[in-house]
Amino acid sequence: MNMKLQSEIAPITIRNITEEELQHLWEISYGPTADLTWKDFDGPYFNDPILSWPEYKEGFGSRFLNDESAGVIFYEEEMVGVVTAYFEDGSLKRWLEFGIAIYQPKNWNKGIGSKASDLWIKHLFYTYPKIARVGYTTWSGNNRMMALGEKIGMKKEAQIRKVRYWQGQFWDSVKYGILREELNLNQQVIPNA
Template sequence: MVTLKKITLAELPYLWEISYKSSSPLWVEYDAPYLHTYEALTWDKFNKEQKPFFLSEQVQGIYHNGLLIGATTYYWESRETSWLEIGLVIFEEKHWGQGFGKSAVWQLVDQLFNKFPEIQRLGYTTWSKNVGMIALGESLKFKQEGRLRKTVYYEETYFDIIKMGILRDEWKRKLNENHC
């Protein structure tokens, strides 16, 4: 069973262990590494730099049978125009490919459409190397709204930027399909 809930202060040491302690965690290879250089963090540096983010209102932990395995987030691309985006990370490879991310995004999208009745669309950005995130979106009826071809040059290869999105009425139809 996958649930979303606020990450607690007491969980931060475990979160650090699965996210930023290692010098080269695999999750970083898919989390837009072309935008930033990852560096392993000491506990003190994690506590100083990442704690505010992980304890913020926009972040929820992803829990599988009570165990913290990742995080979801949302952020305003433009509050004035009601442009809301989401993000997801599952830190350890052993939890990938089992539907945990799909369940987390399902819950997050439902929460956000309920929390913000003014928004008509939710979306996220990924890249063509992250086939898991593309497939996850497609399985939830997100549409590929944009593909910026060969936009990212990373490790001597060009990759596409992928924009995925779903409209409120599409989400309602998806909910109705699953309750019939």
């Protein structure tokens, strides 16, 4: 599959990448000179490992090459982050969740995440016509992700109190979602544009 999504309102593209580009994605996310501050907000309570290049290439990173449920975000033609999606209910394929990471702090607070998320959600509804809802889960220590959901018209659907433990403190798990009929369809997603 060769996915390419282009925003009409911002210099943002989401697409699969080539094998030649994969190492650069690893370098900005996990490489020896990467700013790993993003990991402090991406479910830090899970203590996910810093992936080596071989681990990334063979595992998590490989999905950005040709998977319709994963894409790389480019802002002004610079690789800045990723979006992913997975079915919470496995083979039933009716409960779709997504994730987003903007790796370098210099790209935070520019609206990249909200515009890319909006584009990605539209793509997911287009790609999976049988789903009724797309959502994500964050935690109460990630204010940017909570603001993102509200900014793009998602509803706060749940707040499970004090179930995430990190840095000696309990945090809430927070869920956001949007239904197909709530989506602003003024901008249609045209796949492979």
